Amino acid sequence: MxxxxxxxxxxxxxxxxxxxxxxxxxxxxxxxxxxxxxxxxxxxxxxxxxxxxxxxxxxxxxxxxxxxxxxxxxxxxxxxxxxxxxxxxxxxxxxxxxxxxxxxxxxxxxxxxxxxxxxxxxxxxxxxxxxxxxxxxxxxxxxxxxxxxxAGRIDTWPLVLVRHARTVPRRRWRGDDAQRPLDDAGHDQAKRLVPVLQAFGVRRVLTSDAERCAATVAPFAQLTGQRLLGRHSLSEEGFDDDPSRAVRQLDKAVARGEAAALCTHRPLLPALLRDLAKRTDDPLLRAALRDSASAGLLKGEVLVAHVSGRGDLAQVVAVERHTPC
CATH class of the missing domain: 3.90.79.10 (Nucleoside Triphosphate Pyrophosphohydrolase)
Incomplete structure (x- = not known):
């Protein structure tokens, strides 16, 4: 065993x-x-x-x-x-x-x-x-x-959750919050994210349509020639309108079974992590995902869920986190 x-x-x-x-x-x-x-x-x-x-x-x-x-x-x-x-x-x-x-x-x-x-x-x-x-x-x-x-769990694909990098503080931004940009440290975090996503072979990038999320994964998309797929369901405004849409977006990625990254915001992460926790039969891993849902991710942090299978047969078999430098 x-x-x-x-x-x-x-x-x-x-x-x-x-x-x-x-x-x-x-x-x-x-x-x-x-x-x-x-x-x-x-x-x-x-x-x-x-x-x-x-x-x-x-x-x-x-x-x-x-x-x-x-x-x-x-x-x-x-x-x-x-x-x-x-x-x-x-x-x-x-x-x-x-x-x-x-x-x-x-x-x-x-x-x-x-x-x-x-x-x-x-x-x-x-x-x-x-x-x-x-x-x-x-x-x-x-x-x-x-x-x-x-155990039949060696052939996996990565589902990556990314919290957007550091931003200009809300109190210093006078425009539409959806257009609030990364600060200098955030741009540096976005660049450091590139080799991590490359190492795990990410081939599909979905992002909140907020500027701070798109800018976090833009350097990776530009280097690899991938198109950023903006999703309002991964934004804070979309989550406020209908929280279930973000989970459905994750479910679609699981059904597709292709190496993917989802870049989103702190308020959405607990729902997404709890959904991932339902997809493992390992009690320690389930507890760790739920703990991460409670504590959240740092700005610019990456959580990589290694998934065996897809759709209803998908199982999360390992998870790792990479904190921003």
């Missing part, structure tokens, strides 16, 4: 001096068997998962897909979060902690050209990978991935 799916997982707040890294377990099925991709690093003569350190100001999901590309030549999109690895690194009696955030991931493109740090890659079965992995700690991610596969 598989363990319960992880509850809400926000990439960790780490102490100053901690080495922050991210990586992914690329997976595929071959003749019904689960296979995973390992990389060999000649410098250390070890087999491990593709991973690497975050650049300054980089998001954890963005770093994971970048490192996979740099080390394997493969573009990937992230799926469910996997257990973190926490250990000490250093030499000569001086060490510091290192935290590695992992995700399951699917290859979507790429030529497989290897980076200098990697001289060989191998697609292996779970048993083969377990034997070849150099570090015992790397087996924890493999176990979690195998459990998800056995």
């Amino acid at each position: 598989s363990r319960a799916a992880p509850a809400l997982r926000t990439p960790p707040e780490v102490r100053p001096g901690t080495v922050r890294a991210a990586g992914a377990l690329l997976w595929r099925t071959h003749h019904g068997d689960l296979q995973v991709l390992l990389v060999h690093r000649p410098k250390y003569d070890d087999w491990s998962w593709p991973k690497g350190k975050l650049d300054e100001g980089e998001t954890w999901p963005g770093a994971a897909v970048r490192e996979v590309l740099e080390e394997t030549g493969l573009h990937c999109e992230l799926g469910v979060p996997l257990p973190q690895a926490v250990y000490d690194v250093g030499a000569g009696g001086t060490t510091r902690p290192k935290v590695v955030q992992y995700w399951a991931a699917r290859q979507v493109a790429g030529d497989g050209e290897l980076a200098n740090e990697v001289d060989e890659v191998a697609w292996l079965t779970v048993d083969e990978a377990r034997e070849r992995l150099h570090y015992r700690r790397d087996r924890e991610q493999l176990k979690a991935l195998a459990r998800s596969h056995r």
Whole structure:
């Protein structure tokens, strides 16, 4: 019997001096068997998962897909979060902690050209990978991935809820509130949102027709060539008129079963999160979603619900939150 799916997982707040890294377990099925991709690093003569350190100001999901590309030549999109690895690194009696955030991931493109740090890659079965992995700690991610596969919950798509970024305060705005813009910090948050949505492969962007919501997801839409789909039902005014319309919009996204982001406002989030809570059979996950409905999201924060199936068969199997920098 598989363990319960992880509850809400926000990439960790780490102490100053901690080495922050991210990586992914690329997976595929071959003749019904689960296979995973390992990389060999000649410098250390070890087999491990593709991973690497975050650049300054980089998001954890963005770093994971970048490192996979740099080390394997493969573009990937992230799926469910996997257990973190926490250990000490250093030499000569001086060490510091290192935290590695992992995700399951699917290859979507790429030529497989290897980076200098990697001289060989191998697609292996779970048993083969377990034997070849150099570090015992790397087996924890493999176990979690195998459990998800056995439970039929490894093949997921992301439904992303975004609270709009920081805005010019209401007290300082004299025009129509629907036209109230982002402030400088909000525009920065919107830019930092781009690699997160890219990492999860978002292909459809729905937004409140308020300027502050559209501007939050506009940088992502512009970079990817996607069209923003404005929905009055996701606005505060539309919610005041008929609260059920926002939930129906989310229901349509679930029925469609395509990687999607919905950008909206604080008053709408509790209803949307409670609706998502009804779509999981994991009591811990359900409780976490309901807690998020009560506490809300920060401005510019992203909640990613990993969904297996669509329509009436859709099940939320994992959820993670990414706070704005």
